[in-house]
Amino acid sequence: MNILALDLGTSSVRGLVLDGDAVPRPGALARRKVRLATGEEGTGTLDGPGYLACLVECLDELAAAGHLRDIELVVTSAQWHSVVPLDVDGAPLGPVLTWLDTRAVPPAGAAGPADPDAFHQRTGAWWHRCYWTMRLPWLRGRAGSPVARFAGLAEYVLGALLAEAPMSMSMASGTGLLDLRRLVWDAEACALADVRPGELLALAPQGWHGRLRPEHARRWPQLAAARWAAPVGDGAASNIGSGCVDPTRAAITVGTSAAVRLIQPVPAGAELPPLPEQLWRYRVDHEHVVTGAAYSSGGNLFAWAKRELRLPEGAELHAALARVPPDGPMRADPRLGGDRPPGLAPAGSGELRGLSFGTTAVEMLAGLMSGLCKMVAEDLTVLESEVATPAEVVLGGGAMAASTWWRQAFVAALAPRPVRHQRHPEIGATGAALVALGRVADGARVGGIGRTDETDAP
DSSP: OOEEEEEHHHHEEEEEEEESSEEEEEEEEEEEEEOEOOTTOOOEEEEEHHHHHHHHHHHHHHHHHHTTTEEEEEEEOOOOBBEEOTTTTTOOOEEEOOTTTOOOOOTTTOOOOOHHHHHHHSSSSOOOOHHHHHHHHHHHOOOSOOOOOOOHHHHHHHHHHBSOOBOOOOHTTTOEEETTTEEEOHHHHHHHOOTTTSSSOBOOTTTEEOOOHHHHHHSSGGTTOOOOOOOOOOOHHHHHHOOOOTTEEEEEEESSEEEEEEEEOOOTTSOOOOOOOEEEEEESSSSSEEEEESSSSSHHHHHHHHHHHHOOOOHHHHHHTSOOTTTTTOHHHHHHHHTTTTOOOTTTTEEEESTTOOOOOOHHHHHHHHHHHHHHHHHHHHHHSSSSSOEEEEEEEEHHHHOHHHHHHHHHHTTTTTTEEEOOOHHHOOOOOOHHHHHHGGGGGOOEEETTOOOOOO
């Protein structure tokens, strides 16, 4: 059996083929970069039709190369928190708001949850600009046309391809509208969002599978009989692909953004563990939850510095970073894109301190990278307070694969915890496949985890 994995990211959309054990097939990868529109006012949006076109191009490329033969299952790892208003025909009434967009504000006179702590424990979220509780009223006021329903990026894309595309429990949990224990839309959260009957998608039952629309089955006949599994939030998928599937291991993932997370087995209907006030909680699937903290900065720090600071390239950059200790003279706040929840710092909150005429561009980059390490270490301490023993840490994600120095900076910030590195970059695809196969526990045995100082390319 072959598995087609779709990765609906913020900076790119990708399709790759895995074998029946969720191991990537060599060379069976298609990728398209997508343009994230950002602005000083806190904009962070994607063009929905353009994004869908990029995914179609990826599928066409894989089909033309013969990589879609024997595909029995299609899985999806998708970014949490995105939302787009749709008209009655399913067409977007505006761009897709991503996790990076900080513009939503509460309606005038809105009071928020009656009991904020109970709301947080129940939904794993806050009344915050990142979640649909605040985003939907703001979007409705800017739509310009009547909104028929709201969807995330994954639901919009899959809704265009499949005969039906309900919202998975994993993706629904990222909206801030889901009761994590009962697995239904939370009444108070929906009231805060002022969402009306029929404006939210149906929730996918356990074991749900979809099929391609007839016109797409004719375009990609190799996928006509394939089962499409319910999407998995990218953070949850990355944890599983990093081998972090129970409370003994925490995952720190640095891609475009960054996060620290820990998975616990909590079946639907079971009592949820207490949730610290600084942390969020979402669903992996019907059987597991993931708890953690997320940050607006990650590999995008590299991208910003490369664009603005005239950094050296390749091996020269790595050699220059190697001469900068993780606790060097530069002090930095890496929140260039503002806070992820529950924080409220706006975009543009980044800082560099300790500059002198001798400060180099590489030292500025190192300061930003070390600043993120310190933020993650503080939240990991809170996360560990809810488990029996301190966790082993596994570093993963594209930015971690690319930078030995950053991995070593995390080792220094997280000491004395044991820290390892998941070398292969396809952690999201692997994790989404294992969820769809009902083999989350097998993530503990995924290959590629090694020392943080290994420099071999994945």
